Amino acid sequence: MNATALGFLGIMTGRRHGMPPLAEPEFCSHLCRAAPLYGLKVLIFHPEGVAEDGSYVDGYEWRDGQWEPAQAPPPDILYNRCFYRTAREKRAASIALAALSRSLPWSRGLPDKWSVYEILRRSPAAAALLPETVQYSGREALGNMLAWSEYGVFLKPRAGSHGKRTLHAVLLGSRDGGGVKVRGRGSSNEPFQYVFGTLDEGLDWIDRFIGLRRYIIQPYLQLTGRGGQPFDVRVLMQKNGTGVWTLTGMAVRLGARGSLTSNLHGGGTAARARPFLLAEYGRSGEELLEELTRASALLPPLLEASCGRLGELGLDFGIDAGGRIYLLEANSKPGRTVFRLTDDRIAARLAAENPLGYARHLLLTASRDYKLPRGQLRSHGRLISMVPKEDS
Known part of the structure; x- marks a missing residue:
């Protein structure tokens, strides 16, 4: 891997059938294609690709429009996108994370749903959004x-x-x-x-x-639209290139009529938030959009205060027939498919590229903290030369 860059972002992900055998292949390829604009090199890898002593990582890089196997030293920033289906997968990821303990985590994770509830109910403003649990x-x-x-x-x-x-x-x-x-x-x-x-x-x-x-x-909350479909509102909150929380996008997820949930993995579909809420709630739809925006800005700092630094959050809100908003779930590894389904190209691009901007911010902050020479970053004893973004 060519090391001429501000730094090296490693993305640890799960397996899938096919080539490359990477989960979220579209998201991964977008990250790799856009990475040079942010002065970054990117390698996608599985937990099993990490050497036992953490001295190197085997994975895949995007080169000349296709995936190629590659080996690299430990990443400067580690972005964990693994989803654990079994105890074995969770253990493999834990071993890999321990081996890469010198890599700076792109984000911490959230604890389980009960722990998140316990954290948020301490805030009167957040508690008002929580169903009794x-x-x-x-x-x-x-x-x-x-x-x-x-x-x-x-x-x-x-x-x-x-x-x-x-x-x-x-x-x-x-x-x-x-x-x-x-x-x-x-x-x-x-x-x-x-x-x-x-x-x-x-x-x-x-x-x-x-x-x-x-x-x-x-x-059980009655969270269905007038057509009888269950729905919720997914809000993606991300840190941008200056480390500030921003609202990347908002969309409605619709389940099939009579379905228990509106998750896309359960066969749901998606719609743009503003037209849907205006159709369902009339003039109150605009007020709901404002309330959702305020609630989404409130929650990330509260969770960070207890869980450590976070990079992004998927917040799922339910709205009952009377217009009351409930926080249904907070997810520190949110998906992005909903913006592709609604053809929200701006949100889709930001959803994919904000992680790169935030990784760059972390690298620049680390460079200042360690007082390295301008334009250089020490990566596990190896100096990486920085080139301007437009020349990457």
């Missing part, structure tokens, strides 16, 4: 919640993603035969629905479904 403690407590929840309860794994293994449980009235209705998504995001004749049967099944996993419970 408790931890799953067993079938008896769940039965009590079902008894007073008109629309039932929503259960989701504390460490889950993409809507997998989520459940909606509701008590059925006598006219519907009594018992419990449960619908949800399995570990592969496949939808299912069951009706149990008695409360005990339903609670037993849910308890077995949860097993040893840790879950949280919230009242």
Whole structure:
């Protein structure tokens, strides 16, 4: 790898079938193509590509319009984009991160959903956005919640993603035969629905479904549009080239009618936020857009204060029929597909390139902190010469 650059950004990602065997290939190729504009070199690699002693990294670089295998020294900045489907994948990533302990993390991660809830509820302004949330403690407590929840309860794994293994449980009235209705998504995001004749049967099944996993419970919110489709609003917050939080883009994610969630991984679609909210809420749509913007600016500093430096956040908001906004989830490894689906080219470009601008900011800040000669950055004992952006 040619080392003539301000610095080296390493992007650690998961595997997929095909060539290259990289998750998020479109995002990765955009990063690589745009990197010279920011004075950066980029290598994409898997956790297994990191040497045991952290002395080198095997991966792929974008060269002459195609992916080529490449080997490089440890990156100056490490951008972790791994999603863990199994305990084995999580362990492999942990080993790789430990081996690359001298690389500066592009961002820290967020803790699980319950911990994020605990952090945000300490702020009165943020607490107003949070649905009531408790931890799953067993079938008896769940039965009590079902008894007073008109629309039932929503259960989701504390460490889950993409809507997998989520459940909606509701008590059925006598006219519907009594018992419990449960619908949800399995570990592969496949939808299912069951009706149990008695409360005990339903609670037993849910308890077995949860097993040893840790879950949280919230009242089921009626977050559907006039057409009956569940929807939420995804807001992407990112730090820019000066290290300042900015709102990159906002879009609505729509689930199929009758679907439990609006996640794109569960078969959802997307729409531009402003036209959708104006159509749904009339004049109040503009006020909702302003409220969403304020809420999105509020949350990143609160999470950073407890979790450490962050580089980007995907914030998912629900809006009920009365126009009340709820924070449904915060994600420190957000996707970007929603902006491509809505043909929001400006947001899509910023979503892909802000990580490069922020990596450059981190490198320049590190250069000042270590008082290196202007135009040089020490990368694990190796001086990298800096060339102007326009000549990269």
